Amino acid sequence: MLQQTITEVVRGGLIVSCQAPPDSPLAAPEIIKAMAQAAVLRGAVAVRINTPEHIRAVRQGVNVPIIGLWKQVLPETPVYITPRFADAMAVAAAGADVIALDATERSRPEPLAPLIERIHTELGKLVMADIDSVASAAAAVSAGADWVATTLFGYTEATAAETPPSWELLTALVQTLSVPILCEGGIASPAMAAKALALGAHAVVVGTAITGIDRQVEVYRQALRSE
Template sequence: MEQERILKLLEQKLIASCQPVDDSSMDAPDIIARMAMACRDGGAAAVRIEGVENVAETARVLDIPITGIVKRDLSDSDVRITPFAEDVYALAEAGAQIIAYDATQRPRPVATTELVAAIHASGCIAMADCATLEDGILAAEMGVELIGTTLSGYTGGPIPKEPDFQLIHDLASRGYKVVAEGRFNQPELAGEAISAGAYCVTVGSAITRIEHICQWFNDSISHARK
């Protein structure tokens, strides 16, 4: 019942990804927690937080659902998002109600089936960060509750400028609860995602990465100056 309540809270709502630039002046647990509180005050239904310590600090002060992830740079795999079962257990212990993992079919240290089993054994909702329709189908067949478009465009080749609306539509048409994520840097794009069938929308850089936002404005000013 608790999981059903959380999923209902997310329906056609905003998830704010509070992940500052690594090692930046904003990259501290107390700042991330306050950032998450500000997102809640602005209407976010949930937040996405990276790192066990950051999740724990945010859970201490926040009363909306937390999607937790751990990012790792591995020498033998391009998979970065929650690659190990111990990451899952640590995030659950820290207070995450939803745990996201890399659901791509790339070489990885731990099978996705093991990660999903660990998430469910921890009493948490699973979210698959996908790059393709095939990723999403496989995740759904494993009983994953939320299917994200998080990694579309980020597993090789040039990174697109626009969100992957086709993938959102293709996943949603199968009846999946689709979390639209990736390159939603304009409010209008978030609205388009809902129109394309998304269950909810995650927005990160455009809300919580001040350095990126300032650079967008600086680039525009520089272009106009030229």
């Protein structure tokens, strides 16, 4: 699928993140594939999938764009979303159309700009930069990122005290950057997703509120225990 076509396909649409904790029964590739198929059947314009194994399974079941990533916990860096070119290469080989990676301004195993350049030139894939601030978003765009997503707001050391989504961050990104801005993180209702689009988001990514059974059960259980 042509890069510009992918960007247009997802415009104004819902992207569903189909993931599960490694220790969950839902983490079986066939179940992740079924989640993705159900999401697409009901109108998702794309899916976001973690690990090459899951991407390969999902690629066999859907014909919409796959935003692929590979979460890797490395001892020398807090960056864990597709931190190295080798990870991006594995994600691309598995069938992803877009490579999502951590583009926050934290210490990383490989410099961001050369990483994005290699993804473009050697893999021929779009890059979705997961950021946590206007500064990291601007740096990611300068480094060559094709899309910017608010994925990591609230999940980095600098933003840990904040609760996503940040409408202020989304608005600032839309107003200051020329690339598509995707709203991801903390979208817990259809009304919130609609608000993100109204504020100028190119598309909206929803995960936990739709596919996060493990996390949703934990939240309900905790609420009931607190009563």
